[in-house]
Amino acid sequence: MDCAKKTKLVLLSCGSYNPVTNMHLRMFELAREHLQIKGHYEVVKGIISPVGDGYNEKGLIEASHRVEMAKLAVESSSWIEVDSWEGRQADWQETNKVLRHHWEELLSREQGTDVVGTVKAGRKRKRIDAVSISNKRKHGKMEVAHKGLMHKTDGPHLMLLCGADVLESFGVPGLWKNEDIEEIVGSYGLVCITRSSFDVDAFIQGSDLLWPHRHNIHVVREWVANDVSATHVRRALRRGHSVRYLLPDPVLSYIQERRLYTAESEQTNAGVVLAPLQKHAGNHG
Numbered sequence: 001m002d003c004a005k006k007t008k009l010v011l012l013s014c015g016s017y018n019p020v021t022n023m024h025l026r027m028f029e030l031a032r033e034h035l036q037i038k039g040h041y042e043v044v045k046g047i048i049s050p051v052g053d054g055y056n057e058k059g060l061i062e063a064s065h066r067v068e069m070a071k072l073a074v075e076s077s078s079w080i081e082v083d084s085w086e087g088r089q090a091d092w093q094e095t096n097k098v099l100r101h102h103w104e105e106l107l108s109r110e111q112g113t114d115v116v117g118t119v120k121a122g123r124k125r126k127r128i129d130a131v132s133i134s135n136k137r138k139h140g141k142m143e144v145a146h147k148g149l150m151h152k153t154d155g156p157h158l159m160l161l162c163g164a165d166v167l168e169s170f171g172v173p174g175l176w177k178n179e180d181i182e183e184i185v186g187s188y189g190l191v192c193i194t195r196s197s198f199d200v201d202a203f204i205q206g207s208d209l210l211w212p213h214r215h216n217i218h219v220v221r222e223w224v225a226n227d228v229s230a231t232h233v234r235r236a237l238r239r240g241h242s243v244r245y246l247l248p249d250p251v252l253s254y255i256q257e258r259r260l261y262t263a264e265s266e267q268t269n270a271g272v273v274l275a276p277l278q279k280h281a282g283n284h285g
């Protein structure tokens with residue numbers, strides 16, 4: 001019997017989910033297995049957070065449909081849930097803001113369970129409850145709550161779960177702010193599933209930003225070469241090709257009943273600049 005006390009962990013995955021595929025569900029499964037065997041974690045919850053319509057990605061259909069499909073996909077899962085907060089926001093939300101939102105949700109659930117964490121007070125650490133944390137936040141001391149507490153709470157930890165393509169997108173100029181990446185990998189932690197054609201280890205090794213946080217990045221190997229992507233699924237649907245077994249059956253029925261992915265829907269946001277590129281454009285040069 002394993003007597004060591006494991007840290008409870010919640011995994012959050014932000015993405016288009018346009019639509020959710022079996023690979024997305026497998027990503028959660030692989031991450032949980034890896035962290036429970038190799039890490040000192042008990043993965044208690046997985047959260048799928050479909051991006052809001054304001055992301056402006058080409059071919060992105062309404063968030064309400066993407067959220068519904070994701071909910072159908074996790075119907076049979078005992079630990080993966082779908083959260084619609086991000087999808088309901090009128091404006092696109094940076095991923096670190098989505099993490100903050102879920103972190104605050106986790107903390108507020110801890111309210112009433114007394115101490116949820118510790119902060120530095122001089123040379124010692126002071127135990128602190130959720131109410132004092134939210135009070136600190138109200139007074140604008142986000143630093144203490146976000147930089148000091150993430151990995152010091154007695155409650156669950158929260159990490160971002162993603163595929164290797166998202167990790168490598170950290171290197172795309174203008175897409176991510178360095179301080180946001182620092183917050184994600186430094187304060188929360190990242191679980192990254194390998195994807196064919198992406199060399200995660202080489203990318204981390206080559207990044208001065210990621211290298212100091214490498215111990216917070218859990219790389220999970222997908223040994224079965226499988227590059228199912230939502231893009232491939234949408235293309236097949238447009239062409240009338242079968243996508244059965246690439247998606248959960250209830251998701252496929254939902255798509256077919258509403259004829260969701262068409263040549264027309266693929267033109268949504270055509271020529272529109274992706275929200276993060278628009279938002280961060282002024283920060284460069």
Ligand SMILES: Nc1ncnc2c1ncn2[C@@H]1O[C@H](COP(=O)(O)OP(=O)(O)OP(=O)(O)O)[C@@H](O)[C@H]1O
Pocket residue numbers: 013014015016017018023024027161162163164165166193194195222226227228229230231232
């Ligand atoms: N085959 C896969 N292997 C590993 N991770 C994956 C795979 N497919 C999707 N993911 C991950 O799932 C998360 C949500 O992905 P997203 O909704 O953008 O799907 P996608 O299939 O990559 O979409 P698209 O093809 O539209 O870019 C991301 O972190 C992405 O890296």
Ligand SMILES: NC(=O)c1ccc[n+]([C@@H]2O[C@H](COP(=O)(O)O)[C@@H](O)[C@H]2O)c1
Pocket residue numbers: 014015016017051055057093094095096166175176177180276
């Ligand atoms: N700066 C940022 O926070 C930033 C930049 C680009 C993408 N993202 C997120 O990464 C995810 C990527 O999804 P796609 O792979 O479908 O583009 C989305 O959830 C999106 O919001 C975040």
